[in-house]
Amino acid sequence: MDARVDTMNAVTRSSVIILVGLMALSLFPLSAGEPSIESVSLSPEFPVAGDSISCERINQSSDTVMIYYIWYSNTTVVLEGWEESILPGANVTAGASIRVEAVPSNGTANGTMVSSDTITVGEVDPQSTVDTDGDGWTDDVDIDDDDDYFFDEDEINKYGTDPLDPQSHPPDNDEDRIADDEDTDDDNDGVMDDGLDGQSGTSDDDAFPTDPAVAHDTDGDGKPDDWLDGKSAADSTSGFNDSDIDEDDDGDGMPDQWELAHGLNPLYPGDATQDLDSDGVSNIEEFEQNTDPSFTNDLDIGSDENGIGPFIIPIILVVLALVVVIMLIGMKRKGEDDEMDEGARRN
Numbered sequence: 001m002d003a004r005v006d007t008m009n010a011v012t013r014s015s016v017i018i019l020v021g022l023m024a025l026s027l028f029p030l031s032a033g034e035p036s037i038e039s040v041s042l043s044p045e046f047p048v049a050g051d052s053i054s055c056e057r058i059n060q061s062s063d064t065v066m067i068y069y070i071w072y073s074n075t076t077v078v079l080e081g082w083e084e085s086i087l088p089g090a091n092v093t094a095g096a097s098i099r100v101e102a103v104p105s106n107g108t109a110n111g112t113m114v115s116s117d118t119i120t121v122g123e124v125d126p127q128s129t130v131d132t133d134g135d136g137w138t139d140d141v142d143i144d145d146d147d148d149y150f151f152d153e154d155e156i157n158k159y160g161t162d163p164l165d166p167q168s169h170p171p172d173n174d175e176d177r178i179a180d181d182e183d184t185d186d187d188n189d190g191v192m193d194d195g196l197d198g199q200s201g202t203s204d205d206d207a208f209p210t211d212p213a214v215a216h217d218t219d220g221d222g223k224p225d226d227w228l229d230g231k232s233a234a235d236s237t238s239g240f241n242d243s244d245i246d247e248d249d250d251g252d253g254m255p256d257q258w259e260l261a262h263g264l265n266p267l268y269p270g271d272a273t274q275d276l277d278s279d280g281v282s283n284i285e286e287f288e289q290n291t292d293p294s295f296t297n298d299l300d301i302g303s304d305e306n307g308i309g310p311f312i313i314p315i316i317l318v319v320l321a322l323v324v325v326i327m328l329i330g331m332k333r334k335g336e337d338d339e340m341d342e343g344a345r346r347n
Contacts, residue, residue: 039115039117040055040056040057040100040102040115040116040117041055041056041117042054042055042056042098042100042117042118042119043056045119045125046119046123046124046125046128047092047098047119047121047122048094048121048122048162048164049089049092049093049094049121049122049162049165049168050089050090050092051089051092051121052086052087052088052089052092053086053087053092053098053119054085054086054087055069055085055086055087055100055102055117056085057085057102066082066104067082067085067102067103067104068080068081068082068102068103068104069081069082069085069100069101069102069103070100070101070103071087071091071098071099071100072097072098072099072100072101073091073092073093073096073097073098074096074097078091079091087100092121093121093160094121094122094155094156094160094161094162094163094165094168095120095121095122095155095156095157095159095160095161095162095163096120096121096160097118097119097120097121098118098119098120098121099116099117099118100116100117100118101115101116102115102116120156121156122152122155122156122162122163122164123156124139124140124145124152124163125139125140126140128140132145132146132164133145133146133147133166135147139164144163145163145164146162146163146164146165146166146168147166148165148166148167148168148169149169149172149175149176149177150163150169150170150172150177150179155168155169159179173186173187173209173210174186174187174188174212176188180210185206185209186209186210187206187208187209187210187211187212187237188212189206189211189212189213189215189228190228191205191206191215191216191228192205192206193205193206193209207220207224208224208238210237210238211236211237211238211240212228212231212235212237213227213228213231213232213233213235213236213237213238213240214226214227214228214231214236214238214240215228216249217246218246218249218250218251218267219246219248219249219250219251219269221246221251223244223245223246224240224244224245224246225245225246225249225267226245226246226249227245248266249266249267250265250266250267250268250269251269252268252269252270252271252272252284253272253284253287254266254272254283254284254287258287259271262276262283262292262293262294263276263294264276264283264293271283272284275293276293276294277292277293277294277295279295281293
């Protein structure tokens with residue numbers, strides 16, 4: 001009897017313990033292993049453009065915890081995914097700020113970001129003894145590591161070019177360390193680039209901003225008005241030759257040399273319809289008729305090669321001859337009349 005009681009008591013005690021345990025589990029469930037990582041680290045620490053970048057998990061509580069990685073280049077997401085710990089070099093561009101965010105997950109939903117790391121592509125290791133351009137200054141103190149005329153800081157932060165690659169820099173036609181889109185005179189010929197004064201196409205603008213041999217194109221026909229002082233075809237970076245120089249700068253139909261020879265302006269198209277000598281014939285018509293726009297009467301026009309010019313002298317001679325004949329006839333008639341008068345008086 002006592003044995004049965006003891007057994008029942010033992011079973012009761014065990015049941016109570018199990019029940020209490022189950023209740024405790026329901027109130028305080030066992031941890032399923034919260035995913036946890038203390039930090040992540042990117043390597044290499046000082047990458048250059050084209051380098052692949054890997055992300056290492058440091059002091060992770062469990063290798064079985066899945067991590068969701070989000071990779072940023074500046075502020076743009078360039079890669080993300082489960083256990084994706086390497087950013088391909090194709091996404092690593094000069095000057096970019098590369099950032100990775102690590103988010104532990106239970107495999108079905110992301111948690112809260114617990115770690116991140118950021119590096120700048122092209123940043124120089126201060127402990128480095130590398131001298132990229134061989135100028136005697138190590139990259140950590142050299143302000144232009146690749147000797148491409150642009151400061152490293154500007155290449156990284158301003159232009160997004162590679163400070164270690166002399167071929168990677170913004171366009172700089174005249175190599176004055178000012179990028180063409182910021183330079184007011186890209187070819188350094190002393191003429192302001194076209195449109196920078198807010199008036200595109202004006203005569204004082206450089207219509208050929210990357211060619212130091214030419215600048216002006218008054219009529220906008222793509223032909224330079226003339227070579228700049230001291231320049232020739234040998235200096236042209238656009239391949240212009242003497243035959244490309246415009247013979248009619250203002251495009252008014254009258255060649256520059258003809259306009260200069262007759263006192264007209266080869267850079268002003270409006271003088272084509274004007275009448276320099278006020279003879280009722282426009283300057284362009286004078287050119288087309290091969291007459292001189294600076295002469296104002298027929299005698300002067302007679303110096304031209306056509307019109308009535310060739311007949312002026314003969315006409316004048318004929319007129320003079322007629323005048324002489326008329327005068328002679330008059331004199332003869334007067335003489336005859338005088339003789340008749342004299343005869344009448346004698347009778």
